[in-house]
Amino acid sequence: MxxxxxxxxxxxxxxxxxxxxxxxxxxxxxxxxxxxxxxxxxxxxxxxxxxxxxxxxxxxxxxxxxxxxxxxxxxxxxxxxxxxxxxxxxxxxxxxxxxxxxxxxxxxxxxxxxxxxxxxxxxxxxxxxxxxxxxxxxxxxxxxxxxxxxxxxxxxxxxxxxxxxxxxxxxxxxxxxxxxxxxxxxxxxxxxxxxxxxxxxxxxxxxxxxxxxxxxxxxxxxxxxxxxxxxxxxGLPEEDGVFDDRSIASGAVDLTVAVIAYPRISNLDEYQPLKKVPGVRLQWVRSPSELVALKQTDWIILPGSKNTSGDLAWLRTQGLDAAVAHHAGQGGAVLGVCGGLQMLGEALIDPHGVDGNAPGLGLLPLVTVFEADKTVRHTRSRFAQNMKGIWSALAGVEVTGYEIHHGQTQPHAAMQAAGNVARSVMPVGLAWQNPAGNVLGLYLHGLFEDAAALQALFGTRFNKPVPTLDTxxxxxxxxxxxxxxxxxxxxxxxx
Missing domain, CATH: 3.40.50.300 (P-loop containing nucleotide triphosphate hydrolases)
Incomplete structure (x- = not known):
């Protein structure tokens, strides 16, 4: 042949x-x-x-x-x-x-x-x-x-x-x-x-x-x-993952999701399914003024990054670090995925010159150390039954996704000893929540591509089948x- x-x-x-x-x-x-x-x-x-x-x-x-x-x-x-x-x-x-x-x-x-x-x-x-x-x-x-x-x-x-x-x-x-x-x-x-x-x-x-x-x-x-x-x-994700309001379905919006679009964003195609959820508006944000212009922001997502320390520095230059912290402090939902999870912690430590050292946003008591070897694997795991707050709908849900990261993340030892504990909500260092339950960080890419996760988070919004990739x-x-x-x-x- x-x-x-x-x-x-x-x-x-x-x-x-x-x-x-x-x-x-x-x-x-x-x-x-x-x-x-x-x-x-x-x-x-x-x-x-x-x-x-x-x-x-x-x-x-x-x-x-x-x-x-x-x-x-x-x-x-x-x-x-x-x-x-x-x-x-x-x-x-x-x-x-x-x-x-x-x-x-x-x-x-x-x-x-x-x-x-x-x-x-x-x-x-x-x-x-x-x-x-x-x-x-x-x-x-x-x-x-x-x-x-x-x-x-x-x-x-x-x-x-x-x-x-x-x-x-x-x-x-x-x-x-x-x-x-x-x-x-x-x-x-x-x-x-x-x-x-x-x-x-x-x-x-x-x-x-x-x-x-x-x-x-x-x-x-x-x-x-x-x-x-x-x-x-x-319905096909754009190759660079970014899209604008012209691609958002019409209809009443009752949940606004803001994704921070920093310069070295990665794996943004995984948010494509959110465009198909009735009542959800997905908006890319590059400045605090864009957050303010949304009038109401329900979720803020820190997506993956190919240069976490560099994108974290950009976040601070734009003033988005304060905007994210304010949103979290008011009880708003914050989700960090992979590089976004690493940003949510206390510190990035880079002994091998992989990414760079940097202080984190301090929204989760975690520390990330960059290793020379990259983790690349398919992963199937289950959220803990004791998920709290905004993300409690995911309690007990088994999801499938993938990991691509150099960083390895663990609780901050001194903060843990002092009683400031990040709640592990997946096995083997995959995901953590803050005590209030509104801030969630996970290494697993593909959460919104998993049918079980979509159903748990948005099941009541679906009055007809969501188009599959095959369609x-x-x-x-x-x-x-x-x-x-x-x-x-x-x-x-x-x-």
Whole structure:
């Protein structure tokens, strides 16, 4: 078996590559084909734990969802290289699911020679096991300053002899110039792989685009094979996890959840299910004034972070530390997840230079010590029966999620001896509450993706089934089937 490769390229970041790749995975799977996704290199702090040769490893969340859309078992080969930004000029390098310290220290332009054989082998292995491999590019294939060290766009396309779609965001303006300019900057052998242009996020009457698609085809020889209407509520998490009010369902709001969006936020896709809960408004917040503008904030969430000490310093610079403390002091619900849990404690201690030392927010009497080795694992655990206060609905609930963290957290010994005790509400150092019960910190990602947790927290709000990811994937496949020119998607499978 040697799979046909179909690749989604974009004129820019944010053009629509990830969701279109996901839609194609489900479309071809529904044709009875065995499908796998692939992205050679992803730069994202949104990651999931999947199977690897060493047990468990990390891949980008986008490829995780694409594998589910393909009804395939998620595998590190689907995203062999993951870059997790820690600072503006430094990323942690994850190769085949595992942190690779030597590559993390290497200048990024020098990595390509080292990692390309691994990337090529991962793609070859997936091709040998599947009928179709749907590949996602990164950024733009016409970034000519990067072409000599390319390992994610046209080098991959040439290696897999991929039939390529080039997608652009027409809502930004300049779509035809973006398409033509990208095509024009590619060498002839790479242009030959492009089989169609896709206009994404179009508002209005598509007939008004004429004669531009034909003019573009006259210049390039490549047809515009689809004009996809603007679609805000498809239900798939955005790759960077952030969304705005246009994606929030209409209706009366009786619970407002504010998620603090610090610079190195991570794993924000796990909050996507909250958008589907009736009566819940989910809002990203970057300043105290944005909290005030919400009029009423019921929950504040401190999400994961790829640089906890740095994001904690940012929190203080913005004045959000005082705002969170005030909210907690008034009895408001505060939830810290992973890095957010670490921030809620008294101190961050970093003997290995992993993240940085810092005083915490002091809302939980805990201390976090950063270890050199990273914890990466699936976890199934149960909340204690004696959960208190706002979070008592979770008492006794068994949940499934995943852990990705360097920090190891324990009660502050001196404060514990003085009677200031953080209540452990999960086994093996996974979660703690303050005595009042309104502040909860846990290492487990995926709480709001767990059906049992959602039912416990919001069960009375559901008067109809919440859409599952599977229904989302089918909706994406239906959408592209409706809006691509007839025969195009099947034609991409032909030599």
């Amino acid at each position: 040697t799979a046909k490769c179909i690749m989604v390229l974009g004129t820019t970041s944010g053009a629509g590559k990830s969701w279109l790749t996901t839609a194609l995975c489900r479309y071809y799977q529904r044709q009875g084909l065995k499908v796998a996704p692939f992205k050679a290199q992803n730069m994202s702090n949104n990651a999931r734990v999947v199977a690897s040769a060493n047990g468990q490893g990390e891949i980008g969340s986008a490829q995780y969802f694409q594998s589910l859309a393909a009804r395939a078992v998620p595998d590190v080969r689907m995203n062999p290289l993951l870059l997790k930004p820690e600072h503006d000029t430094h990323s942690q390098v994850v190769l085949m699911g595992q942190v690779h310290e030597a590559l993390s220290r290497m200048a990024w332009r020098g990595r390509s020679a080292s990692v390309w054989p691994v990337i090529a082998q991962a793609l070859d292995d997936l091709r040998a096991e599947n009928d179709v491999v749907v590949i996602e590019g990164a950024g733009s294939p016409a970034e000519i300053n990067l072409s000599a060290s390319d390992i994610v766009n046209m080098r991959v396309a040439l290696h897999g002899d991929a039939a390529c779609l080039l997608v652009t965001d027409i809502d930004r303006g300049g779509a035809f110039a973006h398409l033509y300019g990208t095509w024009a900057l590619l060498p002839e052998n790479e242009r030959a792989l492009i089989r169609g242009f896709v206009l994404n996020k179009f508002r209005g009457d598509a007939s008004l685009l004429a004669p531009a698609p034909q003019m573009l085809q006259d210049l390039t020889g490549i047809p515009t094979v689809s004009t996809l209407p603007m679609w805000w509520q498809h 989302v994937f089918d909706g994406l496949a239906d959408f592209i089937e409706q809006h691509f020119e007839p025969g195009v998607l099947q034609g991409l499978l032909k030599p």
